[in-house]
Amino acid sequence: MRTRTLRGAAAIVGIVAMLGTAGVTGSLIADADARSVPVIDAGQQCTPGSQVLVSGSSYLVERLGLEDAWTLSRGRGVTVAVVDSGVEAGNVHFADALVPGVSTFGDGSAPADDDLFGHGTAVAGLIAARPADGSGVVGIAPEAKIMPVRAFQSAPEDGQSSRDLVGPTAASVVAGIRWAADHGAQIINVSLSDDQSADLYADAVAYAHARGSLVVASAGNRNTANANSPDPAHFYPGELPGALAVSAVLTDGTWNADSSYAGAHVDVAAPGQSMPSAYISGGDCVFNGDSASSSYATAVVSGAAALVAARYPAETPDQWAFRLTQSAMRVSPAERSDTVGWGEVRPAEALSLVDDGSLPGPQSPAYPAAEPTPEPTRTISIEPDADPLDPAREIVGWGFGAAATISVITLLLARGRARRAQR
Numbered sequence: 001m002r003t004r005t006l007r008g009a010a011a012i013v014g015i016v017a018m019l020g021t022a023g024v025t026g027s028l029i030a031d032a033d034a035r036s037v038p039v040i041d042a043g044q045q046c047t048p049g050s051q052v053l054v055s056g057s058s059y060l061v062e063r064l065g066l067e068d069a070w071t072l073s074r075g076r077g078v079t080v081a082v083v084d085s086g087v088e089a090g091n092v093h094f095a096d097a098l099v100p101g102v103s104t105f106g107d108g109s110a111p112a113d114d115d116l117f118g119h120g121t122a123v124a125g126l127i128a129a130r131p132a133d134g135s136g137v138v139g140i141a142p143e144a145k146i147m148p149v150r151a152f153q154s155a156p157e158d159g160q161s162s163r164d165l166v167g168p169t170a171a172s173v174v175a176g177i178r179w180a181a182d183h184g185a186q187i188i189n190v191s192l193s194d195d196q197s198a199d200l201y202a203d204a205v206a207y208a209h210a211r212g213s214l215v216v217a218s219a220g221n222r223n224t225a226n227a228n229s230p231d232p233a234h235f236y237p238g239e240l241p242g243a244l245a246v247s248a249v250l251t252d253g254t255w256n257a258d259s260s261y262a263g264a265h266v267d268v269a270a271p272g273q274s275m276p277s278a279y280i281s282g283g284d285c286v287f288n289g290d291s292a293s294s295s296y297a298t299a300v301v302s303g304a305a306a307l308v309a310a311r312y313p314a315e316t317p318d319q320w321a322f323r324l325t326q327s328a329m330r331v332s333p334a335e336r337s338d339t340v341g342w343g344e345v346r347p348a349e350a351l352s353l354v355d356d357g358s359l360p361g362p363q364s365p366a367y368p369a370a371e372p373t374p375e376p377t378r379t380i381s382i383e384p385d386a387d388p389l390d391p392a393r394e395i396v397g398w399g400f401g402a403a404a405t406i407s408v409i410t411l412l413l414a415r416g417r418a419r420r421a422q423r
Helices: 008-019 059-063 066-070 119-128 170-182 198-210 294-311 317-326 347-352 391-422
Strands: 079-084 145-150 187-190 214-218 243-249 268-271 275-278 284-287
Touching: 059 066, 059 275, 066 347, 079 119, 079 170, 079 294, 119 145, 119 275, 119 284, 119 294, 145 170, 170 187, 170 198, 187 294, 198 214, 214 294, 214 317, 243 294, 243 317, 268 294, 275 294, 294 317, 294 347, 317 347
Parallel strands: 079 145, 079 187, 187 214, 214 243, 243 268
Antiparallel strands: 275 284
16 A cells, blocks of 8 residues: 655545544454555645635636636536545535535444545535635536535544544545435536546446446655655546546646646546635635646536536436536647547537537547448358368369360370371
C-alpha cells in the first residue's frame, strides 16, 4: 500500500487516508484490495468557521460558456451522486438541492448530509450550487440534484486521536458507487483515484454503467503523492471502461506537470485552479489558488455531464461521455493527448453537438467502427475420386499422359511416311 504526504491543511486527510482501514460493515479489513487507499486532493486554503463571500461572477461561467449552455439545459431532472466526505446540507447554496444519501463507512450511521472537512461540499458546489445573494458561486448544473454519498470520516473532533479517524477505502468507495447507481443517480462523481483494487472498481463501474450511470473520476493529482514514491501505474476508477477520467488545467487552460498526472487513461480536462464553491462554514470560498486540482476539475465535468443527461435523457452513459469528449476544445480535432485527453470540456458545444458518425476524434458509440473486411480466400476443388497424396495414382496418371503423347507422335510419323510413298 502506497502512502502519500499531503501539504498544509491537507495533512488531516493525508492521515485519514493512511490510517483508515474500516470497511462498509465497520470491521477491520484484511483483504489487500479493500485496504488500498484512494487519494483525494485536499489542497484547499479555506478555513472552517470563516465565511468568504466570493464577489463577482465565477470565471467558470465565461470560460466554459455557461450562459449559452444554460439556454439549452440547467440540469433539471438529473441526480449527481458525490462519493466523497459528505455534503453540508445547511449551506445556502444547497437549498432544495439535496436528495437522500448514505454513508458507506463504519456502521453507516454517520449522516451523509454532514461534512467535517469540506472536500465533498466543495465538489458538490461546483456541480450544482444554487445562486445566493451576495455570492458569485454557482454550479455548472444549477438545477441538478445532489446525492451525498459519504465514503469516509474526514477530520477529527477535538480530543480525538488518529485511531478514531476513518479514511476512504476501496470498499467504501465502490459501495458508494453501487448504492448511487441503485438509487437513481445518472452521474456519479468520484473525485479521487486509487492505484490498487482493480477488480473491485471494475465491478462497481460496470454495475453502474449497466444501470445507466456515468462514473466521472479524477485522473490523479501529482501534488498529493509522496515525492519519494514512484508514480502510480494505474488510476482507478477513472481509467476503467465505462468511466470518464478527468485531468485539471489552470485558469488559462494550460496543463501543469507539477499538479496533474498524464497518461493514456486521461479522457478530458477541465479547470481546477481558483475554484469558487460552497464550503462547510455555511458560506463559500475559492479553492486551490496556486495549483490545479483534478478533484475540482472532475466536479466541473460531472456538472457538464448533468447538463447533457438532462437534455438527452434517452441517450446512454457512453453517448453522454462521447458528447463531452467530442466537443472538448483541443488543438487538433482528430488527436488526443496524454495531458488533457480530448481537450478542455465545453458544455454548450456538447449540448448542441450533432453526431452523424463523421466527426474526427473519439469514436461515436452510435456509429461503431466498421469491422475490417477479411481478405478473400482461394478455393481449390479436387475430383471426388482423386487423392493428390496417393503417389500410385500420380504415377498412373503420368503413365496415361505419356502413352497418349506417344500415340499421337506415332500417328503423325505414319502419316508422313504415307505422303512420301504417294509421291
